[in-house]
Amino acid sequence: DRSIRPPVVTIMGHVDHGKTKLLDTIRKSNVIDTEAGAITQHIGAYQVETPNGKITFLDTPGHEAFTAMRSRGAAVTDIVILVVAADDGVKEQTKEAITHAKEAEVPIIVAVNKIDLPGANLEKVLQELATAGLQSESWGGDIVVCEISAKNNIGIEHLLEMVLLQAEILNLNANPKVRPVGHVIEARVDAGKGPVATLLIEKGTLREGDPFVVGVYSGKIRAMFDDLGRRRTEAPPATPVEIIGLDGVPQAGDPFQVVESEKYAREMASTRQHYEQISRAAERAQPSMDALAEWMQEHKELKIIVKADVQGSVEAIRDGLMKLAHDDVKIRVIMGSTGAISESDVSLASASNAMVLGFHVRATPQATELAERDGVDIRYYSIIYNLIEDMAKAMEGLLEPDYVEEVKGRAEVRKVFRISRVGNVAGCMVISGKIHRNNKIRILRDNVVLYEDGELDSLKRHKDDSAEVAEGFECGISLKGYNDLKEGDIIEGYVINEVARTL
Template identity: 55%
Template sequence: MQKMRVYKIAQELGITSKELIEKLEDLDIKVANHMSTLNDEEAELILELFSDKKDDKEAKKVDQVETAELDLVEEIDVKDEPNEDSIIIGDTIAVGELANLLEVKATDVITKLIKLGIMANINQEIKFETAEKIAVDYDILLEREPEEEEEIDFIVEGDKDEDLEHRPPIVTVMGHVDHGKTSLLDAIRDTRVTDKEAGGITQHIGASEVTVSGKKIVFLDTPGHEAFTEMRSRGAKVTDIAILVVAADDGIMPQTVEAINHAKAAKVPIIVAINKIDKPGANIDRVRQELSEHEILVEEWGGDVIDVPVSALKGENIDTLLEMVLLVAEVEELKANPNRAAVGTVIESNLDKGRGPVATVIVTNGTLKVGDPIVAGASFGKVRAMINDKGKRIKKAGPSTPVEILGLNEVPNAGNQFVVPSSDKAAKALGEKRKEKIRDEQLKASSKISLEDLFDKMQQGEFKELNIIVKADVQGSVQAVRQSIEKLSNEEVSVRVIHGGVGAITESDIMLASASNAIVIGFNVRPSTGAKTIAEREQVDMRTYRIIYEAIEDIEKAMKGMLDPEFVEQELGKAEVRLTFKVPGAGMVAGSYVIEGKILRNAKVRLVRDGIVVYEGSIDSLRRFKDDVKEVATGYECGIGLTNYNDVKEGDIIEAYVMKEIERK
C-alpha cells in the first residue's frame, strides 16, 4: 500500500476528514489537516479499526448526510486558516496542469468545467477562482500565489548614522527643447554632445562627473522634447538637485512646466539657470515673472529658489552656478553608506555588438564592485567590468557614481532599479521569475491592421484596440515612444504598446506583431533581411522613423482619417563595406561589395551599423576602379563616397533607396 492522504482514507471509511482526524488524535497520531499523509502501517491500522462502520447500511446513509454537512463546515474552516499542505497556483493555470495537481484525469476536469458553462481544452488556461471550485469537489484546497514585492527603495532603512558619509550631489538638467541644456553642460564639462545628436536635440540620457573646488558633482542630461517626458521624469526621481534651464529670450514653455512638475513631484530643490542672457531679446525679469506664475519664486523676488543668469555660449556665470549647486548640496546634507551592498538606478541601456548588453547606472547607496551579482528588472548577471564617464575601467563605484556595467544577460529597461543579491543563484532566480511574468503578459496580448485602414475600421466599429510594437536604438527612446503613443488613446480606440525593445527589428518582432495584429514602429533602427521578408509574407505594417514626433503624427492622422498622400520607400539594394580608405580632396571612401539589388548614383542612402541607422543622406561619388559609374549591380565591388560623412567602418551596410509617391485609397 502506498502512502495515503487523510481525506482518501476517510472516503474509504465513509466518514469525514474531520472525524478521522479526531479519531487519529485519540490514537496519538498527529496530522496537520486533511492533506496530510499516513505511512503504510498507520493506514492499515486505521482501516482495520474503523472498517466496522461499513456494516450498518442505515448508519451509513446517516453518515453520508453528516459527511456532506461536515465537509461544508470543514471547507469553511480550512479556508479561514492558512493551510500548509494546500496547493499554491498563480492567477491562471492550464487545465492539464490542474488535473496533474489534483491527481485526476484531465477529462474529469474538463467535464466539471462544462458543467460550470466553461468550454476549455487540456492546454487552455482557467482563472484561479474556477480552478478553486473544481478543487473543492476533490476535497483539495487551492491557494493563490502571493504577488512578489519587486519594488526596492533607493534608501534602504537600517543604515546607522555613524555609517553614513557625505556623497556628491546628483544634478539633473531639465528644461524646454533648444533652451541650451546640453550647451550648458558642454560649458561645464567641456565636451561636445550636441554635435552627435540628430537635429541638435538630445535624445539619450547621459551621466557625467565634474570636479569643482575639489568636490564632485554628478550631472544627468535629460532630453527636452515633450516626447521624452518619461525620461525626464526618471531623471528627476534619482536626482538631488534639479537645474531648470530657461532661455532668457524665450521664457517658460510647455516642457519647462513639465520639468517644474517633475522636480516638484520628486521633492528636490530647484536652481534656475536663466540661459542665453547674451542674446538681444533677453529679458531676465520676464522669466522671473513667468516662474512666479508657476509657484517658483526666486530669491531676487523674495522667494527661496536660487536663480543664476548664465550664457552657456560665452561661459558667463558658470562658476557661480556650480557654487550654488555645492551650496544647496551642503544644505541638503546628502549622505550614504558606502560599506554595504549597492542599490541604484539604470539610467540608459543598449546592446553593443562587441560587448553585449551595456547598462549605464547610478549607484545611490552602497558600493558596486566588479564580480558582484546584480539584478536590474528582469536582467541578471555578474558585473564583469565597469567603465566610468571618462571611459576608464574601474574596480568599484561608490554612492553617486555613474558607470557603464557589462555582464548582464540582456538589456534592462531604463528606469529599472538594480540591487546586489546575496549570490549568483539568487540573482538568476529573481531575474528569471520577473522575465517569466513579462513573457506571460506579452503572450496574453492578442486580438493584421495598417495605419491606412485604421480610420475606416474605427468608423465601422470593427476596431477598438491598436497594438504597437516599438523598437529603438536605446531603451530610453523605447519608453519615450511608448508613453507618447499610449497618450493617443481616445473613446473610439485604445492605443497600447504590447512590446518594446532595443536593436534592429527582428523576425520574432514580426511574428509577435502578426499574432497580436500589431503595427511595428522602428525609431533609429532598421529591420533585418529576414524580418522584412516575413513582414511582407505576414502582411505586417512596419514603419521606421528617425524623429519621434513624425511617428506620433502619423498615428494621430491615421486615427482621424487624414493621412496625406504617402511616400513609400522603394529599396534598391545593399552594399557591405569591406574596406575604407582616404582619397585626397574626396574624404573617406567605402570600398564596398554589393550584396543585394543595385546601387544607383542618384539614390538616397542610409548607413546602418549593428542594426542602428547612423547616417542618412546621399551618394557623393560612385566608382568602379577609376571610372565614375551610374550604377553597380549585385556581386560587383565599388567605391562609395557619402555626402558630408566620413565615419564609415568595415562591416557597415549601405542601403540605397528611392521615395515613390502613392496616393492613399
C-alpha cells in the same frame, strides 16, 4: 557608516534653450585638458569634480525620460536645473518640466541662459517664472536663479556653487559599505561588448566581479567604465558607470542590486520574468478604472492631466473641475495643455497616479501603447458637461458614506424575571414597529439612555425562539452582557444605514 555623497542633478528645459551646451561647458570646464577629447563618450550620466566637491549630472533627453524613470520607481534625481533662455522666456516645455519636477518634489534651481545676448530680458523671465509657480529670491520667493551663458562660460561656477549649497541643505548621504543597489540610467546593445548599461549607484560600492540582478536580467560585472571611458575597479554611491556582463538589455529606471552569487542572480531574474508575464496578463484583464478607484479610495485625491484642442477648453475644464472641490476629497489638475496626448503625458500620469482626459484630441499610438502597458486610464470627451459629470461621479465614490440611524421598534418592560444561569429576562409588550432578533439595542429609562449598541441574547414568543415580534404582541427578551432591567424601561431596536454622499 553613512558618508556624504555627491548630488545627482538633472538638467531640464525647453528645446534650444541650451541644456546640452550647459552640460558640455560644465564638463569641459571641469576635466583636465588631456582628457577633454574623451567627452564625446555618451553614457547618459556624468560626474564632474568642482573645487567644492563632485556633482553627478544625468543627461536625460528632456523631462519625459526623467518621469518615465520615476514611473518605474527610480527617483534618482536630487536637484533639477531648469534652463530658461533669457531672450525667449518660459515656453510650453519649460512649464511641463516645472510640473514634472514639482510632482517629483525635487528642488529646482533656475539657470537663465544666454544672459549676454542683446535680446536678454531677465525681468520678463522672472515674471513668467512667477506666473508658472516659481517665485525667485529677488521676488521674495525661495527659488535660486542664476544668470549664465553656457556658450561663453559666464556664471557657471556660481551655478555649481548653488547646486552644492542646495545639496548641503538636503544633507545627502549614503552607506558605501552595504551591498550595492542602484538604477539603470540607459541601456543599449554594443556591437563588440553585447548588452551595456549605465548605472547610478545609490548606496554601497560596486566592484568588478560582483554578481547582480537588474530588472528581469542578471549578470556579473565583467568591466566598468566611467563617463570618460576610463576603466574603474569600483564605484561608490552617486557614481555613474557603464557596465558590461549582462544577459539582456534592461529598461531605463530598472532597479539594480548586487546579490550573493551568480546562481542566485539567475534564479531571481527568472522569477521576475515569470511574475512580469503574470502581471502583464493581469493588467490586460483588469479594467484600469478599477485600479484607479482602488488607488483613489486609499489616497482620497483625484489627479488629472487635461489635454484639449484649444487653450480655452483647457481653462474651461480646469475651472469646472475646480468647482468639484470638496473638504474630504481633493481634485488636482497637475497639468493642462493643448495637443495630442503624448508619451510624456502618459509617463507623468503613471508616475503621479493620475488619469488623462482628452477633449477633442486623441492619444498617439505610442502613448496608447504605453498607457496600456503602465495601466494609465485615458478617457475621451467631446462635451465638457459629460466630462465634469463623470469626474463628479468618480469623486463621489471617494466620499465616506453618511451613517443614519433608523428605529425599527420599541418594547416596554412589563415584568422582570430572574432565571438562574441565564440572568434577567424581561417580559415585554411591543408598543411600536417590530423588534428584530438581529437589531442593535438601546435601553431608555424615563427617556434617558442607559445602554446602547447592545445585542439581544434571546427573543421569544411564549417559549419559542422568534426572529421578530410585531407591535401589540408580548415577548420575552434577554440582553447580552446587560442585566439591569426594570419595569417601565423601554427597549429600542434600531439599525444603522449607510447612505452614499453626493458632492
